[in-house]
Amino acid sequence: MYYPYIIKELRHRHNRTLVNILGISFGIALFISINALSSAYKKAAGQPFKDMGADLIVQRAQKQQNNPGSQPKSMRGIRLPFSNQLFSKQDLIELKNLEDINAAAQALLLWEFTKTGFTSIMGVDLQQPALGGLKAKNWIYKGRFPDKKGEIALEKHFAKFKKIKPGSSFMISGQTFDVVGTIEIKEGAQVSAANIYMLIDDARGLLGKSTGAVNLIYLGLKDPSMQNRIKSQISSKIKGASINSSDSFLELMGGVSMISDKFSLIASMVGLLGAALLIIKTMTSNLVERSYDIGILKAMGWTRADIQKQLMVETFIQAIAGGLLGILMGYLISFLLGFLSISIPVPWEMGFVPSMAKQTQALNEIVRLPISVSVSLSASAMGLSVVIGCITGYILGKRTERMKPADIFRQL
């Protein structure tokens, strides 16, 4: 092996070398950005749940829920949201008996319809783990979180809209409550947002049910990867349950977010295959040009293996250079994509806001795309370019096998 020869060859045919390196780097950059993008969307979709501290939200929709957007004319006062009907005692026992649950919290979500509009009311249980709605107690903007009967906290924007400050009082369905604080909903936590927060017993009182009324259950799992198994367990045990997880967001987001692992693998493989084909193609036409050299090398007693090695190292160097450049380009593309904001649509049954009121509060969350190129992604990109280098080098070597010096020299 004589390395200066390899370098001289690559330098002499610099256009070809450049095409090869760029070809591989585009393939690698594509591979990196597709993978980074799809995992960024997954991360973004998981964000609302991460902020809530829950992996699953269990609800029960109204039975004849044909058109969630229609509002019965007679509807007034305190109601259960369409998507949040009460769980039966049996349901709650079933849920309690589930295995692999780390933490569970119950809540009662209500809607109040008045002449002028609606409010959503979240009743939480302070005795339970801080999942979902109860997370709001960490997001106090002013004042404190309600901890006694008759106390409420208002969401910041709602309070501002109603021109209510902590210390004043607020009427809900004819009852007077003390406003003890305001709450600022964190970005990404819209799914657990309500206008008004109170203790669950107060909410039960508003609904006219004394004990045990629950229509919203937050579950934290011991192992989030078991999500799907537990989901199907719950839906088999509780008839009509709708269970949401971060996957529900992904489904709604559509587009790029729908890129499954399999698809991104296939797409990036196509990119890489293109790069490999390109390098094989340019190197093969290179071989035609170089058949003269190969004839000389063979005549001078270079064996097949010697020539194979020479070509392997040549393609290998180009693949490594292309791989490094591609990783750099992938980082750059990902960095630029990181400036994108994406909107995460919230499934209607988790908006906690009457759907006819969509115009007042968009059911979308806008977040910056949390894109990043992981070390393992770069490493696998590098590995792939090495593999491309080896394979194309091998194929090229194979093609020189049948070249005979006597034939080559005669054709000159």
Added chain:
Amino acid sequence: MNNILTAANLSKSFKALQVVKDVSLTIQNGEFACLVGKSGSGKTTLLSILSGLEKPTKGRVSINSTSITDSSENELALFRREKVGFVFQSFHLIPTLCAWENVALPLFPVKMDKEIRKKRAIELLNQMEIGHRAEHRPSSLSGGEKQRVAIARALVNRPEIIFADEPTGNLDSETSGAIMDILKHLNKKNGMSILMVTHDQDLAASTDRIIHMKDGKVVS
């Protein structure tokens, strides 16, 4: 004197076309033999077979009692690397490599000290009186200089025999004479066996033996 090369009943066909027909010949150790004949008579083909570049359709070849008749392609490559030197009409130098690298070309696959390899190449270039062009690429050398580099390359592996296919075919008569002198010198002083193809009657006449070829047969 013993034979450096023995060929028996060589035939070579390309599909239906028989190019070499039942050729038997020997070259003696230290002999400078010359192969002449009309264009298309099969000289280059015969030389390729004798030097292990190509396999005969029929017949046997051995050089210094090493038979290459049944050798694999890989064994033939090693055989050429170790025992044979080549000089061609169109020099066949690698354009991207400089003169000394071209000389060292047959040694690159051989495990040996880099410095020794380069030293030997430069030494041979000095012998060919173009040591001063060692770092130059073939494109900047004249035809005669290129052929000197090629002869140095043919010698770098210390071969047992040199095959030269019209080594002066691309050179003017004066340069031809100089190249011929080098080959004769190698033959006389170093005892190198040489089989050369040429069209030049005068050059042929100045060698030890002339082998005539006609229509693929050795006629005398």
